[in-house]
Amino acid sequence: MPIHRALGALLLCAALPLMAQTIDPTAAKPPSAEKKPKVMTKFGDRRVDNYFWLREKDNAATIDYLKAENAYREAVMKPLEGFQDRLYKEMLSRIKETDESVPYRRKGYWYYQREVEGKQYPIYCRRKGTMEAPEEVILDVNVLAEGKKFTSVGLMDLSPDQTKLAYTVDFTGFRQYTLHVKDLATGTLSTERIERVTSATWAADGKTLFYVEEHPENKRSYRLHRHVLGDKDSTLVYEEKDELYDIGVGETRSEKYIVMLSQAKDTTEVLVVPSDTPTAPLQVIxxxxxxxxxxxxxxxxxxxxxxxxxxxxxxxxxxxxxxxxxxxxxxxxxxxQLVMVEDIDMFRDFWVAQERDNGLLKLRVFDFASGKSHYLEVPEQVYQTSGSVNPEYDTGTYRFVYESMVTPRSWYDYDIGKREKKLLKQQPVLGGYDPSQYASEQLVATAKDGTKVPISIVYKKSLRNGPQPLLLYGYGSYGIPMDPNFRSSRISLLDRGMVYAIAHIRGGGDRGKLWYDDGKLLKKKHTFTDFVDSADFLVKKGWTAPDKLVIQGGSAGGLLMGAVTNMRPDLFKAVVSQVPFVDVMSTMLDASLPLTVGEYLEWGNPNVKTYYQYMRSYSPYDNMKKGAYPAMLIETSLNDSQVMYWEPAKYVAKLRDLKTDKSVVLLKTIMEAGHGGASGRYDALKELAFTYSFVLDQVGLAK
Structure with a gap:
């Protein structure tokens, strides 16, 4: 997404021998957070948290500590500033700066988004009838972002007659969105300004909006409202009282039904109302x-x-x-048993099932007239694919996207009747990128319980020579698959001689629902042991070595980083842990925090002794011990609503007190962002350049 002037191919130092790391942990004195012991006892288990006070966001001492950590990080990383800037420009040089998406048709208009050199955010546009018609800008996010340090657009939904746009925007990073309605003919906003909206959709009349309200304290999506434009108030249609459930609203592609989904981690309930009679009562399926x-x-x-x-x-x-x-x-x-139906897409004459088989998604097309089905063919063995934007119900084509770890993202239209696909666009990669110089494979590690764990891996062929520096990524939670995708920024690692790998561990959805179930609740430790066994496999097979192995994960993947570092600190050279969920016990025992209660079905309810003891046995913050640790970069954001900033802050404070080695530990807190980090694409790329500069430096490739 980042854009700026293309800089052309830059000379890389991939063939150079490993260089000594250039950052200096002694450039400044590491901060030391004050210890204020807080004793917590449950089921006879006594925990002492010396840094519980860092939860006090309004306490000046808390902000001072975060700023001190940022200052220390800046001092330590200062020798890498030039390298970081080169990385940023290098990654930027591969990106087509002024670009636009593949347009899609909806009710007589062609919709697309543009990115313009020098601008942080996309511009959403349309043209009537043909792409030669005059352009209409329906939303310029750069205008919304003027004077703001953070801007995120949540949803965008057009009225059925295409004359109005409902959209939500967040200016803090806390993922608390406000709904606005824009008249596309005049460009003016209506009087509606509805707070804490998480989803919304139009009824057929084009003046009635259904929207879901977020709870002001725990961020649970819990109330469905019906609102008629111009009215002062909204009508409460449904309230979900069970704290394990969140609700969302949308419509079917046929536009015949408004659909409300009430969903817990393991249970759903669907209610519908005909779109042309929005005041009718909801019907339970x-x-x-x-x-x-x-x-x-x-x-x-x-x-x-x-x-x-x-x-x-x-x-x-x-x-x-x-x-x-x-x-x-x-x-x-x-x-x-072995094939997961992940999703279905309905159209007038056909429908498509997205099926996950052996870890890879396959698109299966069903023809209503014949009753027969077939799979779309793909050219590679390791890849990622999915449906793209398909808003029209009455169509003979299906748009999908395809990519792999070496093939840039590609958009296709598939003619159902002819069974022919047409390439519409492939993500441009400037600077002479040649995919034939790189190779991707799927390896298989064997976990200690005999489970076969897939690993997707990519590398530059000419630099494959014995144990190499390797970055191993993992997640393994919520049933979310980590598909082998393409990132042009990753080339900066590969061209320097680094291998990149993804461990498809249990707890994720990489091999279907059973794979997820085998890595959650009282089986959560499978996630951690799968990752360790994958790392061991890569070392034993000669792909890398412990002094060349860097690991990375974020959010629940940050929990993974903390757990495996406690288990095998000797196995990793360095760890990148982003917005990490590391203080499992204190967070899950505090039902007042956003999202906690709904998470009982993912991790367990620690108010039940069996779950408490199991979670207690792996919670990273509660299982840290005095000893040697790998080098660590911990990244967080002050306004994170998913994993509160104090979890990584406490983790680093405790780590500084316990570690006995001289490896560096850095805490980076973005003071104006949330769970996803910086919102602008230039800023996001600069953050990535910072992270990669740390990674490459740790394995001696910061040149």
């Missing part, structure tokens, strides 16, 4: 039942439903809209 997850789409007189009622990897059923209950469901696609 099937009442919630513990462990039953189902999702609904619409086609003609039927609802199509993806459900796990007969198998954890889901099947597809259909039922008449007049009789939606489970007793009337007719099977369309049977459940399979």
């Amino acid at each position: 099937e009442k919630r039942k513990k462990g039953h997850e189902y999702f609904v789409d619409h086609h003609d007189g039927d609802f199509f439903i993806r459900t796990n009622d007969k198998g954890k990897n889901f099947r597809v059923v259909r039922t008449a809209v007049t009789a939606p209950g489970q007793k009337n469901w007719k099977q369309v696609v049977a459940p399979r």
Whole structure:
């Protein structure tokens, strides 16, 4: 996404021998946070937290400590400033600065977004009839961001007649969005200014909006409202009282139904209302039942439903809209033990199932007329694919995206009748990038319990020579798959002789629902042992060595970083932990914090002794010991709403007190951002250049 003037190919030092690291941990004295012991006891277990006070965001001493850590980090990293700047310009030079997305058609308009040299944010546009028509700017995020240090647009939804745009925006990074409605003919905003909106959609009349309100304290999406433009107040339609559930609202592609999904980590319930009668009562498709997850789409007189009622990897059923209950469901696609049905997309003449088989997503097209199906062919063995923007219900083409660790993201239109795909655009990579110089593979590590753990890996062929510096990434939570994607910025690692790898560990969705279930709750430690076993495998097979191995993860992946570092500090040269969830016990025992209660179904409820003891045994902050640790870069944001800043801050303060070696520990706190870091694309790329400069320096490649 970043843009600036292309700088051309720069000379790299990939062939040079490993150089001594250039940062100087002694350039300044590391901060030392004051110890204020807080004793916490539960189930007879006594925990002492010396740094609990860092939760006090309004305490000047807290801000002073974060600023002191930032100052120390700047002093230590100062010798790398020139290298960091070169990395930034180098990564920037691969990006087409002024560019636009592939336009998509919706109700007589072509919609697209533009990026302009020198501007941080996208500009959303449209043209009527053809792409030769005059351009209309529907939302320029750069204008919204004027005078702001952070800007994030959440949702954008056009009214059915295409005359109004509903959008939400957050200016703090706390992911608390405000809804506005813009008249596209005049460019003026309506009087609506609705706070804490997490999702919204239009009814068929083009004047009624359904929107979901976020709880002001715990950030749970819990109330569905109906609002008529111009009215002073909204009507409360539904309130989700169970704290394990969040709700969201949208519409079917057919535009016939408004759909409200109420979802816990392991259970869902769907309610619908006809879009042309927005004041009608919500209709429940099937009442919630513990462990039953189902999702609904619409086609003609039927609802199509993806459900796990007969198998954890889901099947597809259909039922008449007049009789939606489970007793009337007719099977369309049977459940399979090893194939996960991740999603379905309904169109007038066909539908597409996204199926995950052996860790890779496959697109399966079903023709309504013939009843037959086929899979879209892909050219590589290790890749990522998914549906793209497909807003129109009545169409004969399906748009999808494809990429791999060596192939840039590519957008295709697939003609269903002809079974032909047309390349619309491939992400430009400037500077003479040649994918044939690189190779990607899927390796398989064996965990100690015999489970086969896939590892996606990419490297530059000419530099493959014995154990190399390697960056191993992991996540492994919430059933989210880490697909092997393409990043032009990664070339800066590969061209210097670094290998990049992703460990597809349990707890993620990389191999379907069963893979997820085998790495959550009382099986969470599989996530950590899978990662350690993957790292061990890469060392034993000669891909890398402990003094050349850097690991990286963020959020729940930061929990992973903390846990595996406690388990095997000897295995890693350096650790990059971003917005890390490391203080598991204190966070999960505090139900007043945003998101905590809903997380009981992911990690367990620590108010239950069995879960408390299990979580206590791996919580990174609670299991740190005096001894040697790898070098560490810990990154966070002051306004993070998902993982509060104090978790990484406390972790670093405690680490400074316990570590006995001289390896560097750095805490970087962005003072004007949230969970995703900097919002502007230039700023985000500069943050990445900083991170990569640390990584490359640790393995002697900071040249």
